[in-house]
Amino acid sequence: MGTMHAIGYTTNLPATDRDALVDLELPVPSPARHDLLVAVFAVSVNPADVKLRAGSAPGGEARILGFDAAGVVRAVGDGVTLFAPGDEVYYAGSVDRPGSDAEFQLVDERLVGRKPATLSFEDAAAMPLTTITAWEVLFERLRLTDNSGGTMLVIGASGGVGSMILQLAKRLVPGLRLIATASRPEAEEWVRRLGADAVVNHRGDLVAQVLETAPHGVDYLFTSHSEGQIETYAAIVKPFGHIVGIDDPEVLDVTPLKDKSIAWHWEFMFTRPVQQTPDMVDQHELLDQVAFLVDAGRIVSTATTRLSPLDAERLREAHRLVESGSVIGKVVVSRQP
Incomplete structure (x- = not known):
């Protein structure tokens, strides 16, 4: 399916180092049975991203971080029943798979919700994790x-x-x-x-x-x-x-x-995907419930800082902001859909 732009790290460095996160060109992955292939339009940076970049060795190959995303489904696995190509979605994915800091990402459909219709991709990406x-x-x-x-x-x-x-x-x-x-x-x-x-x-x-x-x-x-x-x-x-x-x-x-x-x-929100529990679909259902609350005006996005485009430079800036401990709400990085 060709190649895609992604951002990852190969060694543990301070966010101020230009090599802490680098731009990469990688093959576009193909969806397995329950996977969605999502075109990612916005991500947000969480303390989990910062901790992993700073202290978890990537193991020889570049690791792609990112545990929040909003985008559009481009392809689906042969066992997918909850979504179809063209659906707008938001999700947090799993800590044991390549993350959302990429042009395309694979994510299990049971962890994905329908994006709130009233939110932009940027505002939706602030919410899942x-x-x-x-x-x-x-x-x-x-x-x-x-x-x-x-x-x-x-x-x-x-x-x-x-x-x-x-x-x-x-x-x-x-x-x-x-x-x-x-x-x-x-x-x-x-x-x-x-x-x-x-x-x-x-x-x-x-x-x-x-x-x-x-x-x-x-x-x-x-x-x-x-x-x-x-x-x-x-x-x-x-x-x-x-x-x-x-x-x-x-x-x-x-x-x-x-x-x-x-x-x-x-509380560890990745328990369901990492342990492959029988109730993984509960995360899909709760994200859909929250999307309903958002569209009804009862819940608001917590996005407060927005950066663009989605590249290594902007993600390093986002990591620095999160590391400072002074951010109110969430830091979002986006690219144009």
Whole structure:
């Protein structure tokens, strides 16, 4: 099927190094049974991309990153039933396959949703990974329903996942009180707009601030920064409460949670595709549900920084921005459809 433009890395280098990500010319892949071949028009950069580029050896060949994409289906495998060529889609794919930083990408149809009709490719590309993560945190790890109540603390609420947790919880779990952390005025404004009922500054005394607004503690806590924080979380969360973590601490001792019987949950949105679980299609279904919410005006894209074209230079810039830790929302890189 000819060749395509892609962006990858061959060695672990700082994002400031012009060889950290390089432009490549690769063969266009052919779809297997459940695969879609998608023409990628926009991607977003997540902390997962940054971590892999900086610390995971590519193994001798160039590795293509990218775990968010929006584009158009160009070809399908012989077992595909959910999509057809010409469909506009969005998805996060899988960590164990070549990524979306390319002109074309193969992705299993069971991980793909129909792109929200009201969104551009750029705005749609900001959503899949963080949306899937947030959905699984709320409705699978914590098992919340539309009748659930209590209080939830969202650590790092202005980031990609936190921004989606706030929106989904506010719309689908209306009885849940949401406390968000933010350290800058613009971040506080952002999280309040997305649904936070109260805001605390995670750079200050977190325990004192949270207990001032929730004197008896919180029922649920989401964190992307768990290392060295377990004793703090134990002081904030109520007995029999729940914590969900998504980061990768080198060491995590959860013993301080035992006296309160606090449950610790891990969330990893790539579990379904990597483990090939029987319910992989759940990711397709939840992305379709979120597309419906977007088109109904109940959920908004979290794209805030847009770069173009989709090449190595712009992706290096996107990686630098994400590494800075100061980005509110998501960084998107696109090419013209």
